Amino acid sequence: MNAIQALRPDEIGLHLTTPLFRATVARIIERYKIQRIIESGTNDGTGSTAIFAQTGLPVDTIELKTKHAEAAKANLAAYPNVRLHHGNSTHRDLTDPVYGGESLPEMILPGLLENAGPGTLIFLDSHWMQGFDEFRMVYYWWRRRGFAPGEIILFMDDATNRKHSQSVHFLQRPQHGKHFVVNMAERWAWTDFSTRSDEED
Ligand SMILES: C[S@@+](CC[C@H](N)C(=O)[O-])C[C@H]1O[C@@H](n2cnc3c(N)ncnc32)[C@H](O)[C@@H]1O
8 A cells, every 4th residue: 555545534634734745746746747836725834835845846826815925924934936926816806805805916826827837736725715716717728728638737625525526527527628637535636637538437
């Protein structure tokens, strides 16, 4: 049994600092020759962002809530490879006002995608209401740019509940390409946008 199979879902907490998450990120980086990472949902920077930061790759991470962005700025100060964007990954009109930030920059995710190319790992982990909006931004960017399978990796947290279950379902529909999605530990999912063959159904 390898390290990924050895951990149970209940060993994974809110902050993604587990050995399983770290091992998965390392495997993806090596296998797909990842050059940069884009993340939505930094929180205080001590979870997934810290793990991305420790890879030494350029990391762009987006956090809307001022309290979290300020904490993340301090927590990530030791990593010059991390660029923290304090603002909205999507649009303020799509966002629960409880997050505040009406005067902050918005549509940061599509802006970052415009300058991204092969070898990008995109990690979506913001609010459940934004999950499918962010997913569609990535999916249609991927399609418009005509990337080959394996050039872009899309990694989503909460793939079995409301944040990204719809995104996984979308990817697997025949009209959207029947993309192969790896479900991890019943919580995360990632795709390299390769296509399943009919024999795998
Ligand atoms: C589940 S937490 C992220 C956890 C983090 N990835 C970790 O592993 O510790 C989600 C974060 O997304 C932020 N968020 C919610 N909506 C957002 C938006 N539209 N743009 C950017 N960040 C957002 C929240 O403020 C919250 O800090």
